[in-house]
Amino acid sequence: MKMMEIKNLFKIFGDNPERGLKLLNEGYSKAEVLEEVNLTVGVNDVSFDINSQEIFVIMGLSGSGKSTLLRCLNRLNEPTAGEIKLAGENLLELDQEELRQLRRDKFGMVFQNFALFPHKTVLENAEFGLEVQQVDKSEREVKAKEALEKVGLAGWEEQYPEQLSGGMQQRVGLARALAVDPDILLMDEPFSALDPLIKKEMQDKLLDLYYQLDKTIIFITHDLDEALKLGDRIAIMNDGEIVQLGTSEEILTNAKNDYVREFVQDVNRSRILTAEDIMTEPLELVYEQDGPHTALHKMRTNQISSIFAVKDKRKLEGIVKIEDVVTAINQGEEELDGLIQEVSTVGPEDNINELFAQIADLDIPLPVLDDQGRLLGIVIKSNVLANLAGNKV
Amino acid sequence: MNNLVDLLSTKIPLGDWVEAVVDFLIINFSGPLNLFSEVVSSLIDGFEGVLSFGHPLLLIIIFVLLAWKLKGVKIATFVAVGFLLVLNLRMWDYLVITLAAIITSVIISLMLGIPIGILKAHNSVIDLITRPFLDFIQTIPPFVYLIPALMFFGLGNVSGVLATVIFAIAPPIRLTALGIKQVSDELKEAGRAYGCTTWQMLYKVELPLALPSIMLGINQCIMLSLSMVVIAAMIGAGGLGEPVLRSLSTVDIGLGFEAGLGVVILAMVLDRLFGRDE
The missing domain is CATH 3.10.580.10 (CBS-domain)
Known part of the structure; x- marks a missing residue:
């Protein structure tokens, strides 16, 4: 079953982005658009579906547009053109109030640098989404505590984020997202700031939660190992476009072009240990x-x-x-x-x-x-x- | 050529223009000006009434307890010794008048300054407009705006408060705006991603995170108010500035020192009570 359908999505940064759109439709490249009208193309004509309850990984190097694409999905970045359908509804047609409601009900988001509130305790951080929804205090405490327990942070409720290690802080970030019980988890390079061992531990934790919880996860990374480990399907992005979309097996064995081939080779090369x-x-x-x-x-x-x-x-x-x-x-x-x-x-x-x-x-x-x-x-x-x-x- | 020299040597009548504007305001806005005057003077009178209710020792005890609760024994001791010294030097009544004027000025400054600071942080047009005004009021010699204050409200403490507000409003505006601008984009993004309304964003994310900066602005506002309240004695605002001014005109070093010490003690008490712990 399809969770989201993205059709011909564009995101162009700058004044009067329509000018850039016109050029792109005429076949200009990202670099040419920058040169001609001084506009930065973040996402260039991207179409794909996200299946219900899969881990969909978007990977690419920095500047490839992966974070921009993710932020288009809940309109933190306002797409310039295209269509994003969630349960048959085009998100780009929602007004501000409907959009806010959608963000509250459907999405949970996890950030690269955790984005925890330093003035709130672990519990209050986990409660944040519910607090915004004006759920009453006792109910949101119960839900936030459940979420903290799921990520293995029971007993840490009264600490402040700065007292926690990076891995634990990101667990709080994850708990904050889970507490609102969203359908879709948007994860923007959530483990990139962690050291390798903790990273692996968090990946395992995420998979563990994924098997328990029936969520759709959209996961951004620049690390192919991580993508291969987590992704049911992987979309590889370059210059704002998706250059290949497929399962890990397809990506590894059947690279569509040189860009992907280079990625995959890098992986194999790094496996030759000395x-x-x-x-x-x-x-x-x-x-x-x-x-x-x-x-x-x-x-x-x-x-x-x-x-x-x-x-x-x-x-x-x-x-x-x-x-x-x-x-x-x-x-x-x-x-x-x-x-x-x-x-x-x-x-x-x-x-x-x-x-x-x-x-x-x-x-x-x-x-x-x-x-x-x-x-x-x-x-x-x-x-x-x-x-x-x-x-x- | 001659014309150009003439043009350059002709003085621009800037002073006349400013006078004309002030005259215009006085004539055409007497209603709002009177209202402002009424509100401010009743505020000052109210605070003076509260502060001079009962024996001075009662107020000193309240201040000491407050200091003890907020900042501990050391500061409380300092408040006790300082205020008793002021009382002994017969400066207490002046101090009460000064304190009432400061409280009034600070309340007005913060009620205007913090919202302006919030707007300034969010709106680039307001940011652009307020910047030269803030530069202006922060750098022009404070004596200069005693004059329009005097013209609007005559001699007395309302003029003093107006001049003080103008003098002390810049830090709360600037530091509120700065504090809000310094909230990291990722945190604001987290707020938006979880569906914050503009209002929720402000009081759940931006203001709490900007609080240290805003507190600094409040502290600065109090300190500047105090220094201006003394200067405002020149236009009849009363308070500790009055004996200072009198000692100056009679070359009375003893009186000047006693009144000056009163100002210093009040300044230190206010700073220790409402400042951030260093």
């Missing part, structure tokens, strides 16, 4: 002055069975294994030097396939060295294997 990407910091090292007892102690406290030996400025000497150290201690040995064995090493730029070949039949980590022979980090077998599996997506 040693630098997957290396970790060694738990502990032994240094020149350390003897066998120290080495044993360090291995025991970190529960490892071998340890890398370095001298000044982390120059790698080799590896010391626990069985050799134990033997040496039993024989009353005081020096570590004789116990250091040579190991094979890799460089930071070596790719994961080469790493796999080297590490497959080793039972110790692979040290990653820079061109001066200094230890940058170590690569562990499980890391290589996990990332190789991820690469097959």
Whole structure:
């Protein structure tokens, strides 16, 4: 079932946008319109449908018009021409009062920088949409609390936004949108300002809510990974136009033009990891002055069975294994030097396939060295294997 | 050539024009002017009546309690010591008159200034029109608008209040407008996206977020009112400015210092009570 139908939508910024419209209809490009009449084309003749209860992702780079398009859907940006139908009604024909009512009833919006009110508590922020609708205090508290619970913020009601981390602030933003129980969630790059781990967590949370709640979600992002993860269908925008619309599979396997192809290639390229990407910091090292007892102690406290030996400025000497150290201690040995064995090493730029070949039949980590022979980090077998599996997506 | 020199050496009769305009206003708008005069003088009288009701100590105690409640023990102590000193120096009656004039001026300034500030933030035409007026009233020597005030309302505290309002109205206008303009676009967008009416936008989003700036404007308004009320003594507004002026004309350093100290204490009390915590 169709939720929204968008037909021949244009948004042109500047005075007398009709002039630009005329030129666009005559086949001028966005750049030519800017040059001829000094008008900026935000959205250029876009038509698509949004299905009921799907996650529709609009993606593109900054300046591609994706946020402008989203804001046309609830007329935060007034479209210059076209048609937006919601339940058979053309939104562009509504007067201000009807529009306000529509925004209150049908839409919830989540913003890139959260747009929370700093003078309101978490609960009051979540209540905002209901407050605007003049729902009475007790009822809106109940609904806002429910919404906060859904996003996992129960117990944080009385805090202020600035006391919360970015991820939690965006949860409040999400709760504010859910509290009004809208049909459509408009999400404008909601997770772009979050760090990668929190971002992933929020994406999972959103999917989780999506499966529970029967909402239509229109989601803006510039991150193809995010689009592929969330989107039932993805529209890729460039210069105000939709250059391709399809499922993730279609986009990945059947890019319509060079612009999309480049996007998709970028994704595949970024999946080729190097040693630098997957290396970790060694738990502990032994240094020149350390003897066998120290080495044993360090291995025991970190529960490892071998340890890398370095001298000044982390120059790698080799590896010391626990069985050799134990033997040496039993024989009353005081020096570590004789116990250091040579190991094979890799460089930071070596790719994961080469790493796999080297590490497959080793039972110790692979040290990653820079061109001066200094230890940058170590690569562990499980890391290589996990990332190789991820690469097959 | 000669004509040009003549033209350049002829003085533009700007002063005459201004006089003509003021005369015109006095003759043709006597009704509204009288009404304004009535309202203002009854406001001042009202506040004076309230402030001088009962023994001065009663008012001092009320102020101290207010300070204690709003700002804590330290400020309350300061208010007590300061006001008792003023009372002891026999300046209390002057202080009450000054305070009544300040309260009246500040109320009028804010009632006009905050709405104008709100309009100024939303309407670029009003913004453009008000800007030169604000520049003008903020930079012209304050003595100068004692004259039209005098011409409209004669000697007395109504003229004093009018001059004070003109002097003190700029900060609430400017800082209200600034505060509202500084509300981030994303927050305003959030308001619109959830269906705020223009009115809801103003009192649920813009005013609360502009509040720190507006409070600063109110604080500035109070301070400027105080400094003008003293100058307004020159046109018979009474209050603490009166002994200051008298000490000047009789070269009485002692009286001048005592009255001046009264002004300083009142200024500090008002600032600490209604200023933002630093």
